[in-house]
Amino acid sequence: xxxxxxxxxxxxxxxxxxxxxxxxxxxxxxxxxxxxxxxxxxxxxxxxxxxxxxxxxxxxxxxxxxxxxxxxxxxxxxxxxxxxxxxxxxxxxxxxxxxxxxxxxxxxxxxxxxxxxxxxxxxxxxxxxxxxxxxxxxxxxxxxxxxxxxxxxxxxxxxxxxxxxxxxxxxxxxxxxxxxxxxxxxxxxxxxxxxxxxxxxxxxxxxxxxxxxxxxxxxxxxxxxxxxxxxxxxxxxxxxxxxxxxxxxxxxxxxxxxxxxxxxxxxxxxxxxxxxxxxxxxxxxxxxxxxxxxxxxxxxxxxxxxxxxxxxxxxxxxxxxxxxxxxxxxxxxxxxxxxxxxxxxxxxxxxxxxxxxxxxxxxxxxxxxxxxxxxxxxxxxxxxxxxxxxxxxxxxxxxxxxxxxxxxxxxxxxxxxxxxxxxxxxxxxxxxxxxxxxxxxxxxxxxxxxxxxxxxxxxxxx
Numbered sequence: 001x002x003x004x005x006x007x008x009x010x011x012x013x014x015x016x017x018x019x020x021x022x023x024x025x026x027x028x029x030x031x032x033x034x035x036x037x038x039x040x041x042x043x044x045x046x047x048x049x050x051x052x053x054x055x056x057x058x059x060x061x062x063x064x065x066x067x068x069x070x071x072x073x074x075x076x077x078x079x080x081x082x083x084x085x086x087x088x089x090x091x092x093x094x095x096x097x098x099x100x101x102x103x104x105x106x107x108x109x110x111x112x113x114x115x116x117x118x119x120x121x122x123x124x125x126x127x128x129x130x131x132x133x134x135x136x137x138x139x140x141x142x143x144x145x146x147x148x149x150x151x152x153x154x155x156x157x158x159x160x161x162x163x164x165x166x167x168x169x170x171x172x173x174x175x176x177x178x179x180x181x182x183x184x185x186x187x188x189x190x191x192x193x194x195x196x197x198x199x200x201x202x203x204x205x206x207x208x209x210x211x212x213x214x215x216x217x218x219x220x221x222x223x224x225x226x227x228x229x230x231x232x233x234x235x236x237x238x239x240x241x242x243x244x245x246x247x248x249x250x251x252x253x254x255x256x257x258x259x260x261x262x263x264x265x266x267x268x269x270x271x272x273x274x275x276x277x278x279x280x281x282x283x284x285x286x287x288x289x290x291x292x293x294x295x296x297x298x299x300x301x302x303x304x305x306x307x308x309x310x311x312x313x314x315x316x317x318x319x320x321x322x323x324x325x326x327x328x329x330x331x332x333x334x335x336x337x338x339x340x341x342x343x344x345x346x347x348x349x350x351x352x353x354x355x356x357x358x359x360x361x362x363x364x365x366x367x368x369x370x371x372x373x374x375x376x377x378x379x380x381x382x383x384x385x386x387x388x389x390x391x392x393x394x395x396x397x398x399x400x401x402x403x404x405x406x407x408x409x410x411x412x413x414x415x416x417x418x419x420x421x422x423x424x425x426x427x428x429x430x431x432x433x434x435x436x437x438x439x440x441x442x443x444x445x446x447x448x449x450x451x452x453x454x455x456x457x458x459x460x461x462x
Contacts, residue, residue, distance in 0.1 A: 115141070186341060194409065194426050194428055197457065200456055204231065205231070209234070209235065211330070212436055212437070213232050214231040214448055215439050215441055217282070218281065218442060219339070222284070229247045229253035230246045231244065231455070232288070235268070240275055242270065243263045244262055244279070245259045246262065246281070264286065268291075269291065273291040275289050275290065276323075276331075276333050277450060278336035278338075278437050284300065285298050289318065289335035294311050294316035296371065309362070309371040316349075318348075319332065320334065321334060321349075325385070326386055326387040326400045326401045330435070336388075336389060339440070340393060341442040342361075345359060346360050348360075348383075353379075355383055356383065357396070359377045359415060361415075375415075377413070377418070387399050388407070390447065394414065394415045397424075399438065431451050432452045434451065434452040435452075
């Protein structure tokens with residue numbers, strides 16, 4: 001028989017000993033011991049080890065989640081710098097009473113998106129950097145709101161009341177009460193739709209002439225040049241010109257044959273030369289902005305004579321002071337001559353109206369052989385926030401850039417009522433990015449666009 005051994009083991013749990021019997025086998029002691037009495041908690045150790053392994057996996061996942069918003073922070077910072085830089089011109093315009101509500105609203109919408117993105121990241125990664133960005137965005141929001149609302153209690157209210165009264169006086173001055181009834185479709189209200197281009201043609205001068213104007217003769221009650229089409233390219237730096245071309249029929253125009261060229265100034269820099277891409281052939285005369293002046297010229301096709309009139313207003317913009325812009329500025333597009341069912345119009349901006357669009361009505365006195373401005377309205381639409389404009393039934397419509405292939409009619413000002421509507425959203429398709437001129441023709445109710453060397457026509461619907 002193998003001898004039995006008695007072992008005494010001390011338990012650290014309660015300080016008592018445990019009695020264990022063992023056997024001597026092959027020179028060693030073999031016994032069974034209850035491990036629960038040991039001072040080292042093996043089972044607890046295994047449980048803790050499992051928790052550590054699980055925690056390690058959770059930490060790795062959390063680290064990846066935190067890394068994602070960290071990567072976005074530089075982008076958020078760039079956006080914040082960009083929006084802040086874009087706000088600075090509005091702050092200047094605000095102090096000068098020149099800011100445009102439309103552009104500021106678009107900036108506010110972009111700021112709102114930035115706030116949402118930053119809030120989402122700040123929720124996941126709340127550190128010093130996100131807190132700093134949140135404070136900067138909050139300050140930017142207060143600046144925008146102050147610009148939007150502070151003018152309520154200052155002199156702008158008085159100025160706006162004065163502008164409204166002046167426009168009301170102009171409306172009542174000479175426009176016949178039934179002038180809407182002269183064309184029944186004008187009674188239907190604003191334009192409801194503009195078709196896709198129903199005609200597309202490259203300029204007969206070549207696509208390198210990216211600025212100019214064109215269309216159909218616009219006077220409704222004339223026999224001379226009744227069905228003629230015309231084009232006026234700007235050939236010197238895409239700003240000035242001294243000739244234009246007339247086709248007697250639509251077929252001749254499309255085929256680029258049987259045309260007649262007119263020269264209304266001996267050089268591009270002559271006082272009677274044209275400046276900017278906004279002329280119109282009305283009856284037997286071409287109306288346009290005279291070279292480097294606040295004047296509108298009238299060139300008579302029969303007599304080859306030029307008459308002119310100076311536009312009213314304090315600090316009338318010309319020579320690229322208040323061009324059409326929105327996305328890219330169209331050089332020297334300060335003065336825009338238009339025609340509609342009610343006659344001739346000219347669209348421009350003045351320092352006195354804080355760079356906002358001014359609408360004046362033109363009239364040719366055949367007996368006195370003088371060109372006159374008969375009425376003037378002031379709008380609240382900043383001209384440099386507009387890509388182009390045209391007149392229909394006594395209503396001025398303004399466009400803005402959407403993308404390379406679309407413009408949008410977004411604003412209307414009615415000279416008959418003095419009311420404006422900035423809720424329009426009428427898309428206008430184009431071939432290329434730049435729009436040199438837009439003009440409406442009351443004879444066929446079509447809009448003509450000079451689209452960087454391409455000639456496009458659209459049908460309007462009421």
